[in-house]
Amino acid sequence: MTVTAERSPALEEALGPGSPIVVFDRVSLAFDDKVVLREISFTLIKGQTKIFLGASGSGKSTILKLIIGLLKPDSGVIWVNGERVDDKGEADLMKVRTDLGMVFQEGALFDSLTVAENVGYKLLEEGMPDAQVWDRVGEVLGFIGLGEYADRMPSELSGGQRRRVAIARAMAYKPRILLYDEATTGLDPMMADTVDNEIIKLRDLEEISSIVVTHQLRDAFRVATHEARRDGTDIRIVTAGAEKAEEAEFIMLKDGVIHFEGHATDLRQSRDPYLRSFLS
Amino acid sequence: MLSQAERWIKAAILEVQEFVQLVGAVFRAMVSPPYYRRDVILQFEAIGIGSLMVVSLTGFFTGAALALQTGQTLDRFGARTLVGQLVSASMIRELGPVLTALMLAGRVGSGIAAELGSMAVTDQINALRALGTDPLRKLVVPRVLAVTLMAPVLTVIADTFAIVAGWLISVTNLGVGSSTYWTAVLEGLYLGDAWQGIIKPFVLGFVIGTIGCHVGLRTSGGTQGVGRSTTNAVVVASVLVIAVDFFLTPLLMRVVY
Ligand SMILES: Nc1ncnc2c1ncn2[C@@H]1O[C@H](COP(=O)(O)OP(=O)(O)OP(=O)(O)O)[C@@H](O)[C@H]1O
Numbered sequence A: 001m002t003v004t005a006e007r008s009p010a011l012e013e014a015l016g017p018g019s020p021i022v023v024f025d026r027v028s029l030a031f032d033d034k035v036v037l038r039e040i041s042f043t044l045i046k047g048q049t050k051i052f053l054g055a056s057g058s059g060k061s062t063i064l065k066l067i068i069g070l071l072k073p074d075s076g077v078i079w080v081n082g083e084r085v086d087d088k089g090e091a092d093l094m095k096v097r098t099d100l101g102m103v104f105q106e107g108a109l110f111d112s113l114t115v116a117e118n119v120g121y122k123l124l125e126e127g128m129p130d131a132q133v134w135d136r137v138g139e140v141l142g143f144i145g146l147g148e149y150a151d152r153m154p155s156e157l158s159g160g161q162r163r164r165v166a167i168a169r170a171m172a173y174k175p176r177i178l179l180y181d182e183a184t185t186g187l188d189p190m191m192a193d194t195v196d197n198e199i200i201k202l203r204d205l206e207e208i209s210s211i212v213v214t215h216q217l218r219d220a221f222r223v224a225t226h227e228a229r230r231d232g233t234d235i236r237i238v239t240a241g242a243e244k245a246e247e248a249e250f251i252m253l254k255d256g257v258i259h260f261e262g263h264a265t266d267l268r269q270s271r272d273p274y275l276r277s278f279l280s
Numbered sequence B: 001m002l003s004q005a006e007r008w009i010k011a012a013i014l015e016v017q018e019f020v021q022l023v024g025a026v027f028r029a030m031v032s033p034p035y036y037r038r039d040v041i042l043q044f045e046a047i048g049i050g051s052l053m054v055v056s057l058t059g060f061f062t063g064a065a066l067a068l069q070t071g072q073t074l075d076r077f078g079a080r081t082l083v084g085q086l087v088s089a090s091m092i093r094e095l096g097p098v099l100t101a102l103m104l105a106g107r108v109g110s111g112i113a114a115e116l117g118s119m120a121v122t123d124q125i126n127a128l129r130a131l132g133t134d135p136l137r138k139l140v141v142p143r144v145l146a147v148t149l150m151a152p153v154l155t156v157i158a159d160t161f162a163i164v165a166g167w168l169i170s171v172t173n174l175g176v177g178s179s180t181y182w183t184a185v186l187e188g189l190y191l192g193d194a195w196q197g198i199i200k201p202f203v204l205g206f207v208i209g210t211i212g213c214h215v216g217l218r219t220s221g222g223t224q225g226v227g228r229s230t231t232n233a234v235v236v237a238s239v240l241v242i243a244v245d246f247f248l249t250p251l252l253m254r255v256v257y
């Protein structure tokens, strides 16, 4: 049951390199009386990265849920991969979601399935032959360093391991946009680097657009200031050139609005007291 | 104060509306693909086989108690020999369906609410949607189907155990002969009773399944919320079982006799 969105050539071209892939246009959302987002607008360009920072409860997860259509905004327009998602019903959203991968904040692994079944879930659902699915599952699990854990249940994993399985599950079906909700929180620095490198590689070598939500500035800066280069068969993670560094942008949320928007260097040099206290 | 009451009423209406929408969506999902056959089979096993023990025991002891009680009452009319008829008629028409449904509300309704509830608070329902699966088809339809179709089967089993228990009591305690008992059982049975005894649990099972799913899916507020949902599912399903049975009884009496 593979659903491929039919696109006109004009739309296909408009969605080529350098084109917007996620657009928020004055999006507002309130839960009951509590306004979480107030007229938020931003644009993610294909193959680039947006990094969301902000205090707990500032609406970072909410933004990711809006992109993937799990929540609907009260007002405003959201475009994802050339489709409007804010006014779509659940059935139409399923098509948009084939190109979206999301790593949930707490992993959200299916308790009743093994690690391998979790990772291969979507591929199996789409009717890919079993052998091919298990090949791909082995590949992504090996990648994330959990090859031997394929037959475990999620309840038998540590928090960090669960997070890594969640990342494997989101990338298994090769979506064009990946949303990471605190993907590195709770990982040791080595593992966090591995995950960051993975985000960088997917972005630079596979043209995957990413939205990264994190509390950990170390990881935010690492993703923003490094790039992946292919050297023959080798893949190296190196400090990004000036042009590449421009492609990662930080957005800081505060009280429902965008408090700061800019690149890593802007963020480091900012004199804003709130930003300074957040950075220190 | 008024606004508090208003808010409560608004929330109640909204919840009923959501429930009706869920029921409508379940019917639609039942008649169109994709189907999750493996999940349906798993639920039939979990709900059907898993409830066998409780339901048999309930049936057995209810039948035994009924025989003891009615034996005494019937004596006053010198009609002790009719004990079989009383046990079978009251079990098949009324007690079998209602008691089985109450047991299922406690065992299955709560289980569904707890399972879906914990999936909801840990974002697993959201993850399903994000991965392109409709939770209604994957989770709700298999459970509702399993309870709805297993409830009549389990009711028949409860009835059977009750009638056998009644027979044991009659023979050992009331001095009613085996053949007298079984003749009374058969003579007291009308086709209408049998229909009533099958249709009622069908409807009650559907109520238990949909309430369990509805309450489970709406769960919020972490593990505490899951606890609340589980209790709510049992209470609401149990009360509804008795209420629906009350309204269904005169309706069925008119239709099936
Ligand atoms: N389903 C909901 N119902 C009511 N309020 C909600 C709901 N989801 C989120 N909120 C509220 O919206 C606000 C933003 O939540 P969100 O999860 O987006 O925060 P966050 O920035 O991801 O925080 P954290 O860093 O702690 O994960 C919070 O104040 C939260 O209480």
Ligand SMILES: [Mg+2]
Pocket (backbone or CB within 6 Å): A060, A061, A062, A105, A181
């Ligand atoms: Mg969050």
